Amino acid sequence: MNEQFFTAEVKARERSLYRIAVSYLRNDADAADAVQDALLKAWEKRDTLRVPAHFGTWLTRILINTCKGRLRGRTLEIALAEVPDEGTQGVSEDALVLRAALDSLDLKYRIPLVLHYLDGYPVKEVARIMGLPVGTVKSRLSRAKGQMQTRLINQEVFDDETK
Numbered sequence: 001m002n003e004q005f006f007t008a009e010v011k012a013r014e015r016s017l018y019r020i021a022v023s024y025l026r027n028d029a030d031a032a033d034a035v036q037d038a039l040l041k042a043w044e045k046r047d048t049l050r051v052p053a054h055f056g057t058w059l060t061r062i063l064i065n066t067c068k069g070r071l072r073g074r075t076l077e078i079a080l081a082e083v084p085d086e087g088t089q090g091v092s093e094d095a096l097v098l099r100a101a102l103d104s105l106d107l108k109y110r111i112p113l114v115l116h117y118l119d120g121y122p123v124k125e126v127a128r129i130m131g132l133p134v135g136t137v138k139s140r141l142s143r144a145k146g147q148m149q150t151r152l153i154n155q156e157v158f159d160d161e162t163k
Contacts, residue, residue, distance in 0.1 A: 001046045009055045010039060016119040017063055023114045024067035026103060034070055038063040056121075060129045064111070101151040109144035112137050 010017075017038070021031035042062050049058050102110060115126045116137075127137045 001049060001052065005052070006043065006046060013056055013059065017059070019114055019118055020060065020063055020111070021067055023110050024064070024107065025070060030070065034066050035063065038066040041066065057125060057129050064129070097152070101148055104151060105144055105147055109140050109147060112140045113144040116141055
């Protein structure tokens with residue numbers, strides 16, 4: 001794998017990688033650091049990738065493992081509600097409520113939801129990335145959607161559209 005291929009593939013996935021890292025770490029700075037660490041690991045291990053078509057899955061798996069390692073190293077976790085989001089100026093209230101609802105999901109539901117609906121990975125690819133059976137991913141997506149719906153109804157999001 002040459003540098004040009006690696007760079008092009010990373011650029012095509014940078015938003016997705018960042019979004020996945022934020023889903024795990026819930027902190028912009030930590031997410032950026034995790035993405036950087038994962039990219040460095042991927043570059044160093046680039047010769048281990050056997051099928052270039054699986055680059056996205058391979059890189060996402062490295063990122064997820066990096067994020068999990070960072071989570072294991074934490075001794076104190078601060079809830080999202082306790083930390084003001086510095087980048088919320090100019091963001092709609094509905095978007096903030098959606099983000100809070102997404103962040104409140106358990107990791108096992110949040111990650112498949114982000115990978116499938118926000119990053120556009122097919123269910124089979126999400127299963128491969130997470131190392132889970134396809135049926136498990138489908139059930140987690142279903143539960144995640146149900147939990148999101150419940151949270152959003154309780155928050156009365158998009159109330160104007162339902163009347």
